[in-house]
Amino acid sequence: MLKFTRSFQAFFLRLSKREKFIFYGALFFVSLTLLDQLVVSPVFSKIKFLDAEIKDRETLIKSSLKIVTQKERILSARNKYSYLSSGFTSSDTEVTSLLKEIEGMSNKSSVYLVDMKPAAIKGGSSEKFMISLSCEAQMEQLVDFMYNIENSDKLLMIEKYQISPKSKESSVAKCVMSISKIVIP
Numbered sequence: 001m002l003k004f005t006r007s008f009q010a011f012f013l014r015l016s017k018r019e020k021f022i023f024y025g026a027l028f029f030v031s032l033t034l035l036d037q038l039v040v041s042p043v044f045s046k047i048k049f050l051d052a053e054i055k056d057r058e059t060l061i062k063s064s065l066k067i068v069t070q071k072e073r074i075l076s077a078r079n080k081y082s083y084l085s086s087g088f089t090s091s092d093t094e095v096t097s098l099l100k101e102i103e104g105m106s107n108k109s110s111v112y113l114v115d116m117k118p119a120a121i122k123g124g125s126s127e128k129f130m131i132s133l134s135c136e137a138q139m140e141q142l143v144d145f146m147y148n149i150e151n152s153d154k155l156l157m158i159e160k161y162q163i164s165p166k167s168k169e170s171s172v173a174k175c176v177m178s179i180s181k182i183v184i185p
Helices: 002-014 017-069 071-080 091-109 139-150
Strands: 112-122 127-138 156-165 172-183
Touching: 017 071, 091 112, 091 127, 091 139, 091 156, 091 172, 127 139, 139 156, 139 172
Parallel strands: none
Antiparallel strands: 112 127, 127 172, 156 172
C-alpha cells in the first residue's frame, strides 16, 4: 500500500496545473455519480414506492368510506325487503303462513276455496313452497283473486292454472291452480 501511495504522489506531482484541474473535475464527477447511485437513487425509489402505496390505500379508504356512508340506505333497503327472508322459521310455519295468506286473499275476492293443500317443497340456495288449490267463483272475482296473488308483497306467483265453467250454463268458473312462494334463507 505504501508503494502505491508513493507512486500516486509521484504521478500527481508530475501533473501540470491544467491536468490537476481536470483530475479534480473527474474525481468530483465520479464521486457525484457514486453518491447518486449509492444514496440518492435508492432513497428516491423508496419514496416513489411509498407514494404509490399511499395512493392505493387512499383509494381503498375512499371506497370504504363510500360504503360506510351508504350504510343507512342499505339497512333501510334490507328492512324494506325483509319479507324475502323467512329467517329461521320452519317449513311447516312457512307453509301455514302461506295457506293463511292465500285464504285471506280468497276471502277478500269472494272466491270459494274447495280444496287447498301444500305440494312439493324444493330446496337449494332458496326454498320454493308450492300450494295446489281448487276454487270456484264468478270470473271477475277469480281474476281479482289471481291479480291479488301475483301482486302480493310476499312474492307469490301462479305457476299454472286451469279455468273451466262449473257446469254448461253456469256463470261460475271452476279453477285449479298451483301457487309458489320463494323464500331466501
